[in-house]
Amino acid sequence: MLNVAEIRKDFPILGRQVHGQPLVYLDNAATSQTPQQVIDVIVDYYSRYNANIHRGVHSLSQEATDAYEKARITIQKHFNIQHSHEVIMTSGTTHGINMVASGFTSFLNPGDEIWVSAMEHHSNIVPWQMLCERTGAELRVIPMNTTGELVLQPFYEELSERTQLVFCNHISNALGTINPIEEIIEAAHEVGAAVLIDGAQAAPHIKADLQALDVDFYTISAHKICGPTGVGALYGKTEWLEKLPPYQGGGEMIAEVSFEKTTYAGLPHKFEAGTPNICGGIAFGAALDYLNAIGMDRIAAYETELLQYATSELLKINGLRIYGEGTNKTSVISFNLEGIHPYDVGTLLDQMGIAVRTGHHCAQPIMDFYQIPGTVRASFAFYNTLSEVDRLVEGVKKAAQMLS
Numbered sequence: 101m102l103n104v105a106e107i108r109k110d111f112p113i114l115g116r117q118v119h120g121q122p123l124v125y126l127d128n129a130a131t132s133q134t135p136q137q138v139i140d141v142i143v144d145y146y147s148r149y150n151a152n153i154h155r156g157v158h159s160l161s162q163e164a165t166d167a168y169e170k171a172r173i174t175i176q177k178h179f180n181i182q183h184s185h186e187v188i189m190t191s192g193t194t195h196g197i198n199m200v201a202s203g204f205t206s207f208l209n210p211g212d213e214i215w216v217s218a219m220e221h222h223s224n225i226v227p228w229q230m231l232c233e234r235t236g237a238e239l240r241v242i243p244m245n246t247t248g249e250l251v252l253q254p255f256y257e258e259l260s261e262r263t264q265l266v267f268c269n270h271i272s273n274a275l276g277t278i279n280p281i282e283e284i285i286e287a288a289h290e291v292g293a294a295v296l297i298d299g300a301q302a303a304p305h306i307k308a309d310l311q312a313l314d315v316d317f318y319t320i321s322a323h324k325i326c327g328p329t330g331v332g333a334l335y336g337k338t339e340w341l342e343k344l345p346p347y348q349g350g351g352e353m354i355a356e357v358s359f360e361k362t363t364y365a366g367l368p369h370k371f372e373a374g375t376p377n378i379c380g381g382i383a384f385g386a387a388l389d390y391l392n393a394i395g396m397d398r399i400a401a402y403e404t405e406l407l408q409y410a411t412s413e414l415l416k417i418n419g420l421r422i423y424g425e426g427t428n429k430t431s432v433i434s435f436n437l438e439g440i441h442p443y444d445v446g447t448l449l450d451q452m453g454i455a456v457r458t459g460h461h462c463a464q465p466i467m468d469f470y471q472i473p474g475t476v477r478a479s480f481a482f483y484n485t486l487s488e489v490d491r492l493v494e495g496v497k498k499a500a501q502m503l504s
């Protein structure tokens with residue numbers, strides 16, 4: 101069992117009030133809150149050793165470089181990655197996906213196929229559409245069913261040697277579904293396609309073993325796992341990272357530059373042009389240390405408890421429908437009240453101090469599939485409590501009364 105009362109003391113923001121009520125923060129799928137241990141690391145960096153990395157001989161630069169590279173190793177170990185040079189520091193998941201999409205431009209031809217799932221975040225759709233426009237490749241979609249699960253049969257049947265890339269999120273941000281990525285990766289590899297898994301929503305709940313998954317690329321954002329915004333990582337298998345051209349040109353990513361010719365630095369620096377988010381990277385490592393000290397398995401077990409309780413309590417409310425009620429899911433509940441716009445529910449909940457997200461959650465195709473304008477999404481983290489679930493349920497009941 102988690103000692104949630106103790107854990108909550110680590111998060112200063114959870115003590116604040118909103119509209120005169122104690123904050124209930126249930127927008128964790130959008131961004132998670134930051135524990136004091138990570139805030140301290142950020143303050144310590146700017147107070148004691150703020151310096152540019154990799155190129156300085158002075159002590160501050162060396163301290164900052166050591167801390168930044170230590171964070172890379174922390175990420176490597178957390179995701180069981182074989183080599184630290186396979187961890188590319190990025191500004192977040194979107195950046196990592198765009199790096200790969202841009203890199204594949206020279207590998208694709210008209211008639212090639214890229215598959216994405218029907219439940220992707222826009223950041224996992226648009227870069228592939230842009231790649232298709234550049235190359236003449238075709239975008240294919242793995243469909244989903246009404247319980248919010250992928251339907252893999254058409255994908256299995258139509259995979260072919262034309263398939264070059266397969267793209268799927270590990271967990272859907274809009275529905276919370278945990279996708280069967282092991283099967284998708286295996287099927288794609290059988291036809292020689294590369295697979296990129298978007299782990300943005302999985303990282304807070306699941307410690308993915310990237311060697312066991314045998315995935316080609318995996319992306320994460322630090323701000324979903326108690327780290328700061330504007331930093332993340334792209335994992336890529338060495339063979340792919342060596343083949344892909346650099347995404348951006350600039351300092352740090354070169355071996356030698358002359359006006360006649362530039363040669364690129366080795367991995368990971370080839371993909372890390374310019375001054376990175378040094379403090380953010382160090383804090384990203386600290387966030388993983390924080391989560392590991394609690395234990396990812398314990399976090400997942402407790403979040404499942406929150407999910408089950410919230411699901412059964414919310415379903416008692418008349419006219420409430422949950423989208424994506426499949427069995428294999430994380431602590432995300434997307435719902436609507438019959439005949440009531442999600443935005444109105446979210447606005448009233450905010451007045452009660454309860455932070456949820458409303459809208460299409462950057463996943464418009466899912467909303468089109470259900471023929472709805474959006475949903476109210478409550479997403480739980482390990483620092484939420486059962487009594488916060490009660491506040492949500494009471495709030496939704498009140499909103500339903502006021503709006504119907």
Ligand code: PMP
Pocket residue numbers: 129130191192193194195221223224269271272273298300301321462
């Ligand atoms: N993919 C998924 C599944 C997400 O939930 C998000 C963030 N909502 C992203 C990608 C994009 O992440 P970021 O904005 O940190 O780049």
